[in-house]
Amino acid sequence: MIALLMRDLRLAVRAGGGFGLGLAFFLIVTVLVPLGVGPETALLSKIAPGILWIGALLACLLSLDRIFALDFEDGSIDLLATAPLPMEGIVTVKALAHWLTTGLPLVLAAPALGVLLSLPQGGYFWIVVSLLVGTPALSVIGTFGAALTVGLKRGGLLMSLLVLPLYVPTLVFGAEVARRGGEGLVVQTPLLMLAGISCGAVALLPFASAAVLRINLR
Amino acid sequence: MSIWEYANPVKFIKTTDRMMPYLAVGAVVCLVSGLVWGFFFTPDDYRQGSTVKIIYLHVPAALMAINAWMMMLVASLVWIVRRHHVSALAARAAAPIGAVMTLIALATGAIWGQPMWGTWWVWDPRLTSFLILFLFYLGYMALWEAIENDDTAADLTSILCLVGSVFAVLSRYAVLFWNQGLHQGASLSLDKEEHVADVFSSPLYVCIAGFVLLFIALVFLRTQTEIRARRARALIARERLA
């Protein structure tokens, strides 16, 4: 399983797309929003946590179809399925690789982009914390969506339709942590809920993803 | 004699055909009498005026929007555990009905909200949850449409329905946390304080019964259609072989 993780990471670095595209997309979203809503600092700093969360979520979504599509095209998935790895392990590793190549860079880039949106002083810490706790859930939920649509031609749009409603609770609690943190309010409740969603998703969803992937390989 | 006997497509069609007239008549009688009673023979609310009467469409539709998803969840579980084709098709048949119920609830809510709250739409937790529920219905239906092999589609949509149910509940609590909302409390409740007055609730019960009967009749009808479509395809396949 470590070999699979290392291979996926190496592929992401070498093929370039993994890190670069997601981050660039995140940057573009944060640039476009002020262009759309106007440059007033007060307004921007009020909506900054939400924009950063939406941007991170969309950047995550954008890279989901790469999780299984490439392995499906070149036949690796079939071969992995006959290897001595449990399917649940494979999807977990895939989600972890996606988080390391997409989620983690987004977390690290968020403070820098926060500057562009004049994020309030206290918000930097909490946007990083909320993304750090929340993005694993995004990756795991996304892996489920990617597994659902793996064999489909033009599955990308369908996958967005399936995954985005599932992202709602994570987004709500994540953005709430960042917002309250920025305003200096107590963040304990949403932070615990966010952590709960992440833990629950990481613990349970791989079983659903593996079942779905097995059905799709049939 | 077991309930699973009705999982046989032919038996299902026969039985539901016998039940259909009663369901249809019951639905029409309940809906017409409930709505007429509600619209013309209840007093206007002292605060809300006559706008309150949209409750006779709004509440039953909202109730059925959730119950339809519940029914799909049960049908999906039955498909996963017992692999009865009728069950998968019934879940598939219920989805558009549930989606339409959600839309009715949203639309009547907007029409009611306009005079009451002065706006067509607020990001109230209940409204938001229903919008999200509608998105779940859309995704579920889109997945059914996208997959060619019927058994694969049934398997995948069942799992999506299971996972979706968990996340739908989570979303409900998330939006409740996110915004406490303008929406009034539950219209029907065991708690006397919250409950709407009896003079309003009696016709409401009749309307709800009408919506339930209507929903059952529509699900039976659509499931029959799905079964017949599959049967037609099977017959064509057999003809081609002969």
Added chain:
Amino acid sequence: MDLQVTDLAVARGGVPVLEGLNFSVADGRALVLRGPNGSGKTTLLRTIAGLQPALEGEVIGAGERIAYAAHADGLKTALTVTENLTFWAKVFGNSDISAALTGFDLLDLADRPAGSLSAGQKRRLGLARLMVTGRPVWVLDEPTVSLDAASVALFAEAVRAHLQAGGSALMATHIDLGLDEADTFDVTPCRAKPRVSALDEAFL
């Protein structure tokens, strides 16, 4: 332990394609499946590899003993030959890839990215993967596609060595590899009578 197939029926997209299959492959033996295109050889091999459920019957001695090679080689074009092989070796809990590299004449290509290889070279790399799995039963689907005569000879040699080491092989191929240990099994008589798919049957 032999690979044994009893009364197996396999289906493609719910439609039965082969039924009543009975054969076994003893250790040290190879079995070559023959049959026209579309007769269901690939479906049979996928079923034996455990990728799809059998319609009826059973397969004994497969599961964790199988190394499966499909039409697609599962190569990552951005990784070098060595990296590709090392990855699969690690997945199967092994580490030594030198035998596989020599066996399929890949030593000179070891540091080339798999994307720059020709079709035949890629195929050789895909087959070399079998040697690093350390699994006793090779299940091969058209292994010789796009291989030249010299490469086919290399492959035959590798299979022979595998059989002599006590392994066995089940393959679908149209080329005669000149293996003394190989029997052939024609799937044509086992073709399923045309009937509607199992999916639709419930509705008739």
